[in-house]
Amino acid sequence: MDANTSAGLYRDSRERMTAAVRSLGEADLDKQVPACPQWSVQDLVSHLTGVAADFVAGNLAGAPRPPWTAVQVQTRRNLSIDEVLDEWSTTGPALEQVIVGGTTSHPLVCNPYVDASVHEADLHGAIQSGRPTREAWLATLDWFLDEPGQLTVITPDGTYQAGSDGPTAVAHTSSYELFRALFGRRSASQVLEWDWDTPSNAAAWSMSLARLPQTPGPLDD
Template sequence: MTDPTRSAELYHAAHERMAAAVQDLSAEDLDRQVPACPQWSVQDLVAHLTGVAADFVAGNLAGAPRPPWTAVQVETRRNLPMAEVLDEWTVVGPQLEKLVVDGTTSHPLVCNPYVDAAVHEADLHGAIGSGRPPTDLWLTTLGWMLDEPGPLTVVTPDGTYTARPEDGPVATVRTTSYELFRAIFGRRSAAQILNWDWDDPAHAKTWSTTLARLPQTSVSLND
């Protein structure tokens, strides 16, 4: 579990970086497709992030974080000026941070909003080259996501993690922490995961399609 103050700080910093990255973008750049979220533009991605904060603050958690829930966030803000969307995020972001620090909710997504922010900051980088999230953000995210024993051991230069999807052989693999971070959220293709340093090719074949916790991209991403 991430300390509430630390969770709020990580989220706050990610919010500031992403807002700064998009506030002066042209209409053409805002309409650019996000490779890791091919159904979304950059505008849509920021609409989602703003909508997540607003919904968490309002207690609108029914269906979170499934696509119908996020679709409403995006559609509601799709045609608004980016400045207006960012103004809303400026209001609801600090409200969410206060909610996290006050400890009045135990919902894991609400308590750890930096996780979704981390994933989408990396997505935004892939779309506009705004820069990878800081290392401490994705390492904290990995620590939260992979915090229980499991059959897959992933060795990285920053630490060793275990993954525990429903099924899978006992296996060991070596990769970088950033690649693992992107892979568990579906941002790496099976072909990319197969190219990690596996202890056994058979294990690689199985885990390359079962490691991701979110739907896996069918194309290789380089972000």
Template sequence: MIDAKTSADLYRANRERVSKAVVGLDPADLDRQVPACPQWSVHNLVSHLSGAAVDFGAGNLAGAPLPPWTAVQVQARQNLPIDAVLAEWATAGPALERLILSGTTSHPFVCNPYVDGAVHEADLHGAVGTGRPPVEAWLAALDWMLSDADGPLTVITPDGTFRAGSDEPVATVHTSSYEFFRALFGRRSPEQIQKWDWESPEHAALWSVELARLPQTPKDLTD
């Protein structure tokens, strides 16, 4: 697991990148549907990021990070101009970073907001081509999600070897760390995962639906 300073730094960098990418978007792009979050527009996605920072800082954690919790954040900001949402995040974000550094909370979501940030930065790229998050962001998110994992699936990437899953069969697959990151967070379809380089191809069909730790998209995504 990463330390508090690294967590805060990763989150701040994510917030700054996303804010810079979004501030210049025209209304049509802000209204564009996010393929990885088909119920959200780009504006909705940024509203969630700002709203999560506010809620984390306030200790409003009941139901986090499930859809009813995020829906309240989106609905509360749906009529705000994007500049107002970004201004809110520019205040709530640094406050959250200070909270992380203070060591006064051990809540895993509050202490590691860069994970959600990295996932949604990649989602934003899939919607309007703003750029993938940097490699350190998605590797940190993978490490956090798999910190206690010692499962039967071995995923070998150019950046390292990861273990995942809880039930057999034992299997090994080669892919990129970015594809694994997106798949683990539900952003790759079963068909996309089956196309990875499986050492035992007969296991690909099973693991392609067992790998995702969040609800899995049925559509091929290219972010």
């Protein structure tokens, strides 16, 4: 993907989330995010703001592991949502300039729309406000699934392959469900419900894809 497209996808996601969150009251900002139950809605926005700030500053040590993201949230713990969003309105465009300027080749920094699109879906799931645009999750699938693998997933939008230790298998589902499952936002039981070639393959891959411990149960977003 070219730099301008990547920066544009990130900008659009940032602007959509900013608009959605600015109108929220305190009760909604304090809601637990089902896909990230250790975070409230405001914590989620603090993380996204912190990602932009860290990427611009070149603070990549430990990215994107939990200790790295925890600092982003804790640093902004006592700020109002307006202060957090105001910071993002500065660091976000600065990150977009880094991408377009081509001063780094780090895959996370060059493609921040991937993390943003995942968390935009998390946000929508928490406040029941729909989904990100198709463009966002399809671009994420194209970026994430760019290598041949043992698992072939056929969706109405295309055919994708994923590699792991699972058996050679074929499954049919929607692009959105694949997008959410790849980032641990679907439980093993939800992945089992895809249209699989054989039940034994489904059991092996459902455990591999639903790999994040915060989603043992189904998510509905």
